[in-house]
Amino acid sequence: MAYNILIVDDSPAMQTFVHRVLDLSGLEVGNCFQAENGEIALDVLRGNWIDIVLTDINMPVMDGEELVRQMSSNELFCNVPVVVVSTDNTEGRIRAMMKLGAKGYIKKPFVPETLRHEVEQVLGVRNA
Amino acid sequence: MLEQQCDQLLPNALGEILESMFFSAISETEVVDQAQDRSFISAHLSFRGNPSGFFGVKTSAQTAQKLAANFLGQDEASISESQSGEVLCELANMLCGSSLSRLESGEKFELSAPTCIPAPMQSVPDRVIYDHLFQTDEGSLHVWMGVEERP
Numbered sequence: 001m002a003y004n005i006l007i008v009d010d011s012p013a014m015q016t017f018v019h020r021v022l023d024l025s026g027l028e029v030g031n032c033f034q035a036e037n038g039e040i041a042l043d044v045l046r047g048n049w050i051d052i053v054l055t056d057i058n059m060p061v062m063d064g065e066e067l068v069r070q071m072s073s074n075e076l077f078c079n080v081p082v083v084v085v086s087t088d089n090t091e092g093r094i095r096a097m098m099k100l101g102a103k104g105y106i107k108k109p110f111v112p113e114t115l116r117h118e119v120e121q122v123l124g125v126r127n128a
Numbered sequence: 129m130l131e132q133q134c135d136q137l138l139p140n141a142l143g144e145i146l147e148s149m150f151f152s153a154i155s156e157t158e159v160v161d162q163a164q165d166r167s168f169i170s171a172h173l174s175f176r177g178n179p180s181g182f183f184g185v186k187t188s189a190q191t192a193q194k195l196a197a198n199f200l201g202q203d204e205a206s207i208s209e210s211q212s213g214e215v216l217c218e219l220a221n222m223l224c225g226s227s228l229s230r231l232e233s234g235e236k237f238e239l240s241a242p243t244c245i246p247a248p249m250q251s252v253p254d255r256v257i258y259d260h261l262f263q264t265d266e267g268s269l270h271v272w273m274g275v276e277e278r279p
Contacts, residue, residue: 010241011221013199013214017149020201058221058239087225092236107229108222109145 002030003123004048008041008055008067009034009085018054018085018115025116027125038062042070045077052123054106057086057093065100072101081122085110130179133231134258134273141226142271145219146264150198156263168270169213171220171244175228177237181255181275183224185216191267192216198266213244223271 007018015034022029033048035041039062041053053071057064064084071077083104084097094105104118119125139154146152169192172184187195189212196215197204220242228237258273 011214011218013196013211013218016200017218058241060241087222087229087239088237089226089229090236096236109148109226111148 002028003051004030004033005119006033006035006041006044006048006050006053008036008038008053008059008064010036010056010059012036014056014085021112021115022119024112025119027116027119038064038067038070041067042077045071045080050080052119053080053082054085054119055082057084057088057097065097068097068100068102083118083122085115130231130275131257134227137230138223138227138258138260138271138273139262141230142223142262142269145222145226149222150195150219150266152195152198152265154262154264169216169244170270171213171216171242173217173220173224173242174240175224175237177228179231179275181257181273183220183227183273184271185220185223186270186272187216188267191264191269194266195219195264217242217244224273227273 005022007015009015019032022032033044033050035044037059041055044050055064055067068082071080071082081103082101083106084102085106085108087108089107097105104122106115106118143154146154168186168188170184170186172182174182192212192215193204193207196207196212199215200211221239225239256272256274258271260271262269262271
């Protein structure tokens with residue numbers, strides 16, 4: 001089964017990095033959508049089937065916190081798992097994001113294996 | 129106190145970032161000579177929290193290009209100037225966030241979007257607490273951090 005993934009990050013460099021890591025991970029990736037903030041991410045969610053969202057926190061227009069809040073309160077998106085990918089590794093932030101509804105948290109910097117492991121765990125994928 | 133923490137935490141944070149995401153490493157650290165060439169590309173951002181302040185990373189265009197090639201998994205020759213800038217901004221963002229996370233465990237902070245400019249920072253931080261030049265596999269990397277004085 002190929003998974004449709006939405007990467008939400010205002011940094012084109014980080015979008016490319018995450019996309020490349022996913023491609024190399026061995027995970028079956030279907031369509032990989034990219035959005036530069038939460039507002040655009042919600043538009044992508046309205047028009048496409050998304051299996052998992054990987055989002056940064058600090059972004060202009062709509063940040064990752066608001067994106068997770070809006071997804072959690074929307075009956076169409078509340079079951080789409082969100083993994084936060086952020087430089088903010090403080091306990092307070094991690095707790096706040098998980099409480100809002102995020103299913104995983106990846107601290108930057110991360111090695112490619114960490115991203116793969118977290119995505120597979122959230123999607124319930126088992127490696128052979 | 130904060131200066132001492134930065135002396136220890138920033139090299140560790142930079143080493144971790146370079147190793148895990150840029151396939152590079154630090155070979156040497158030295159205090160910056162203020163009279164050095166200022167024509168480098170720099171990325172800077174501000175942060176709000178405890179403490180609040182400014183953060184910057186500066187390097188040569190060539191080193192920025194090499195780092196971008198490593199990060200994006202592309203040939204060095206195919207890296208554009210804007211890609212070099214974007215990757216340097218991301219490096220500054222990760223290094224600042226990673227360092228602040230180690231400084232103030234448990235407390236949230238806000239980072240501004242990093243901006244890349246072909247000249248050094250115009251504004252001088254109220255208080256520079258960290259100013260070092262790192263030698264990496266790709267070239268030298270100047271890192272500085274300033275914090276605002278509390279009233």
